[in-house]
Amino acid sequence: MHDETIAIHGGYTPDGTRAVAVPIYQTVAHDFIDAAHAGAVLDLETPGFHYNRLNNPTLDVLEQRICALEGGTAALVVASGMAAVSYAILTVASAGSNFVVAPQLYGATFTYFAHVLPTLGIEARFAVDDRAESIAPLIDENTRAVFCETIGNPAGNIVDLEAVAAVAHAAGVPLIVDNTVATPLMLKPFEHGADVVVHSLTKFVGGHGTTLGGAIVDGGRSRGPTIRTASRCSTSPSRPSTMSFSPATFLTGRSPCGPEPLSCATAAPLSPPSTPSCSCKASRRWPCGSSATRPTPERWPTTWPPIPGWPG
Numbered sequence: 249m250h251d252e253t254i255a256i257h258g259g260y261t262p263d264g265t266r267a268v269a270v271p272i273y274q275t276v277a278h279d280f281i282d283a284a285h286a287g288a289v290l291d292l293e294t295p296g297f298h299y300n301r302l303n304n305p306t307l308d309v310l311e312q313r314i315c316a317l318e319g320g321t322a323a324l325v326v327a328s329g330m331a332a333v334s335y336a337i338l339t340v341a342s343a344g345s346n347f348v349v350a351p352q353l354y355g356a357t358f359t360y361f362a363h364v365l366p367t368l369g370i371e372a373r374f375a376v377d378d379r380a381e382s383i384a385p386l387i388d389e390n391t392r393a394v395f396c397e398t399i400g401n402p403a404g405n406i407v408d409l410e411a412v413a414a415v416a417h418a419a420g421v422p423l424i425v426d427n428t429v430a431t432p433l434m435l436k437p438f439e440h441g442a443d444v445v446v447h448s449l450t451k452f453v454g455g456h457g458t459t460l461g462g463a464i465v466d467g468g469r470s471r472g473p474t475i476r477t478a479s480r481c482s483t484s485p486s487r488p489s490t491m492s493f494s495p496a497t498f499l500t501g502r503s504p505c506g507p508e509p510l511s512c513a514t515a516a517p518l519s520p521p522s523t524p525s526c527s528c529k530a531s532r533r534w535p536c537g538s539s540a541t542r543p544t545p546e547r548w549p550t551t552w553p554p555i556p557g558w559p560g
């Protein structure tokens with residue numbers, strides 16, 4: 249599918265109303281078919297929505313859309329680009345660790361790295377320039393990531409992603425890139441070695457200057473134990489956290505797009521990190537069943553039922 253089509257239609261399957269624009273689900277919570285369904289959704293054993301700080305059907309479409317445009321495995325959208333940058337770093341780094349940065353950065357990102365993260369004990373090591381040769385010597389055993397903007401804002405420098413990815417991967421750490429300025433229409437960092445892409449959706453992706461937003465997209469590269477941070481954040485093997493590192497670095501269980509982002513329809517409950525899966529359409533929500541027709545878990549529907557009287 250062309251990027252232009254994904255940008256308009258990606259991740260959205262009209263429901264029974266046949267609304268062309270993505271509906272805004274202004275709700276904080278979703279109900280459950282029964283206790284078993286609630287348990288399965290809350291345990292991330294089956295796709296579904298429950299509390300909208302965690303996931304929301306409207307944002308789910310955006311996540312699938314940006315994920316498909318980037319060619320990633322999964323995406324998480326957040327309130328702003330700065331939130332996305334913050335999530336990306338805080339997922340891999342903690343007190344006592346560091347990450348290495350190409351110095352040409354958006355101002356607030358620089359401030360966050362240089363002045364805020366150090367208060368948490370996380371050191372941002374600024375290379376003298378964006379060349380791989382300048383970045384490599386700063387990586388040590390406490391380095392958790394390499395970070396750069398694919399096109400620096402406002403410098404306009406274009407980073408040699410393949411070279412920088414090579415030094416990051418040689419040290420077993422991920423390359424996290426901010427692709428805000430380039431946009432996935434111009435540049436797809438996963439094709440050039442990046443592991444995680446962040447965005448300020450506030451800019452070109454939003455396009456209208458009306459809405460703040462951010463995204464973290466996971467390239468889904470499984471580097472297993474060579475990534476030092478692998479599984480560091482997982483809460484348990486049986487229930488991977490949203491911050492396990494493989495195959496979806498940040499987002500296991502959240503709106504995975506899979507290798508065929510917009511055409512997959514296979515139901516895919518949260519998968520263990522070793523089994524990439526796809527649940528684009530399966531992540532649609534369930535209608536409420538009456539007690540008489542309440543489906544068993546095996547028969548939980550994955551799409552809205554048609555609205556009576558409306559054309560199908």
Ligand SMILES: Cc1ncc(COP(=O)(O)O)c(C=O)c1O
Pocket residue numbers: 328329330331333354356357397401426428429447448449450451460461462
């Ligand atoms: C490259 C880049 N990253 C991150 C941000 C921060 O995004 P936001 O303003 O949505 O928090 C911006 C904002 O201009 C930016 O240009």
